[in-house]
Amino acid sequence: MQETKLQQSIAQMATICAKIIFRRANILKQAAIMDIGSNSIRYACGRIDEAGRASMEPKQLRTTRLAEGLEEKGRLAEVPMMRSLWAMEAFALDAHGRGLPIYAYATSAVRDSANREAFCRRAEALGMEVTVLSGEEEARLAQLGATGGAGGILDIGGGSTQILLGDFVHSAPIGCVRARELCMAAHSLNEMKRAVFARCKEVLRFPPQKSEAYTGLGGTILTIAALMMGQKTFDPEKACCMRICHTALDELVEWLYSLGDAGRHAQPLLAGREETILPGALILVFVMAHAGVGELAVSNRDGMEGYLLERLGR
Structure with missing residues (x-):
């Protein structure tokens, strides 16, 4: 008692x-x-x-x-x-x-x-x-955290990709982890592209209007920006100074594939992303092309800041 x-x-x-x-x-x-x-x-x-x-x-x-x-x-x-x-x-x-x-x-x-x-x-x-x-909530919170609720966002996560522009909000079940699983049977870069692009075409939707007013969010995009800057140690704040263009992204995809599994594991900047960065980059190639984005701005602010604002009041 x-x-x-x-x-x-x-x-x-x-x-x-x-x-x-x-x-x-x-x-x-x-x-x-x-x-x-x-x-x-x-x-x-x-x-x-x-x-x-x-x-x-x-x-x-x-x-x-x-x-x-x-x-x-x-x-x-x-x-x-x-x-x-x-x-x-x-x-x-x-x-x-x-x-x-x-x-x-x-x-x-x-x-x-x-x-x-x-x-x-x-x-x-x-x-x-x-x-x-x-x-939709995930996309809105990412926009709130990154831009204060204005402008478009492209957010590539592990399991989903969010696209938001104006009243258009779309979340699709394709992210770097899921894309990695699609690529496991591929024996060439072209086979990887076919597998990832086919799923992207199946599940992704885009606003009817093309726009450059997008900000890229998420670890995949930040890591891509850091690689393009030549960072040796990951600095997400500095990565935000980078703008990602199609040509540089295509070159990065080729380089990442040429490294092979061992080469990617030897890159300190890719720690924890060795197996997902290339599939994630292929998603970004598809998204930028179909959203009409020539150059993509990058932000380290995302849904975490948005959720903090949501819970503690704006």
Whole structure:
């Protein structure tokens, strides 16, 4: 009986402490944000300043390939789930140590899986409530974070690609992890292109009007920009100074293929993306050509800033 009362008291105290943390965070406009993606788990602490702008510490990333096998099975596999949950727990401990609430959202891999509820329950057991975004919500939050809600965006993730321009919003189940699985049986660059372009043609839709007013988002596009700049160590802020054009992108695709698997694994800049950067670049080739983009601006701001604004108020 006494043990039961003690457990109840501890639970009540934990609830009170959590409420205090969330109240303090809302007053100070500070929180931790976690993006549960198809290729990686991303995490950063951020705040909303007096002008209503979101600012974040450098984003931390752990490559967990949550979507691995999803294309074939339609379900999240156990090993990728465990990798992801371990990363999520480590990030959550950091947020709790800072006394910050953690707002977690999941995108394509969880959204499209048959066992999404089971994954979310396991996350909840670690103390995290996960919001599963629709494709349209994902695109809108990316636009909010990157451009303040104006202009078009092209966002290539691990499991999906978002295209937004004006009232046109489209999310398609093709990203660098899924494209990698399409390329596994290919024996040449042309075969890889045929496989990726065929799926892109099948699932992607574009606005009726062509436009240059797009900003490219996501780790694939940032890494492509960094490679084009000749970076030795990945610096996403500097990568934002790059504009991606068709000719340079085609040359990069040829170079990435020529490296082979061993060569890509030897590139420090590609750590965690050795197997997905080339398929992801092929998606970008297709998207830029069909969206009518000659040169693509790049941003390191994305749905994480957008979600921070959404949760703590604009």
